[in-house]
Amino acid sequence: MNQISRRRFIYGSIGTVGSALTLLNACGANDSAIKDSAQDSDQQSTKDLQLVQRFPQVLVPGNIRLPISLAFSSGIISSSSDFDFPKTLSAKVVDLSTDKVIIENTSAVLHGAEISLPYYPFQVILESPGNYSLIVSGGPPEGTAFSVLERALVLVPGVGDLLPGFDTPTFGDHRQVEPICTRQPEPCPFHKLTLNEALQLGVPVAYLVGTPAHCSTGTCAPALSGLIDVASRIVGRAVFVHAEVYADEAATVIAPAVQALNLSFEPVLFIADKDGKVVQRLDAVFDALEFSDALASFGIS
DSSP states (O other), X not given: OOBOOHHHHHHHHHOOOOSOOOOOOBTTBOHHHHHHHHXXXXXXXXXXXXEEEOSOSOOOSEEEEEEEEEEETTEEOOTTSSOOOOSEEEXXXXXXXXXXXXXXXXXXXXXXXXXXXXXXXXXXXXXXXXXXXXXXXXXXXXXXXXXXXXXXXXXXXXXXXXXXXXXXXXXXXXXXXXXSXXXXXXXXXXXXXXXXXXXTSSSXXXXXXXXXXXXXXXXXXXXXXXXXXXXXXXXXXXXXXXXXXXXXXXXXXXXXXXXXXXXXXXXXXXXXOTTSBEXXXXXXXXXXXXXXXXXXXXXXX
């Protein structure tokens, strides 16, 4: 089994702050509200407010999810701060090869009240590979740049692909992954079946790869708790499987489940239909509302 440093592995989960992406204003909040909040949060000014990409660079043409968070130069603003997060942000998308606006107006509402780092999940449709910029209303003219890759260059299964089966660790067979689940105080219930077995049941499958004890985004533990709550309400209509990121308690050895999906980031939640086709993939940061909406999109609520 290959070994890889945790620092290197989690880099893709957090994204980058970029070059001083100042947020001067935002839909749903006025200048004074942002200024007051910034002064209450470590006495920093609005000139220090930045945008942070919360998505890994594995984007392909189609429906693209672009979650971003707000930050100061000292780090992403947490839900425990006194900062008054705008309820909604609006943005446009520019094709950097032509400098033309290709999406005039898109918006995202605040998500993640129950996780440590709130975020705004923009959703856009881009049909062609290339380099683009998401420019938040009232922000800097350069926005935050991102790339859309040719589908053949991305090995991680995406929407429309079959979710590849794998013999994930179970309570009956840990498959050399210890601990099998780092959720505390007790393991989650999603280790009764392997992913292979789940995909044979003919019902939708939610497959989470993440590590509650070592999560780099503060998402895994609350997301897993949310999944447990959802699963208790839809018994029999979908099956849930969880696999850890690391094969050892010290988080130094990448688990086989990660390698099977060619992942370079965590956490990730795949939602597949009854035929095993991926209908939604949530990368790096997500909350209970997002995956509940994903399940509801094909009749499970």
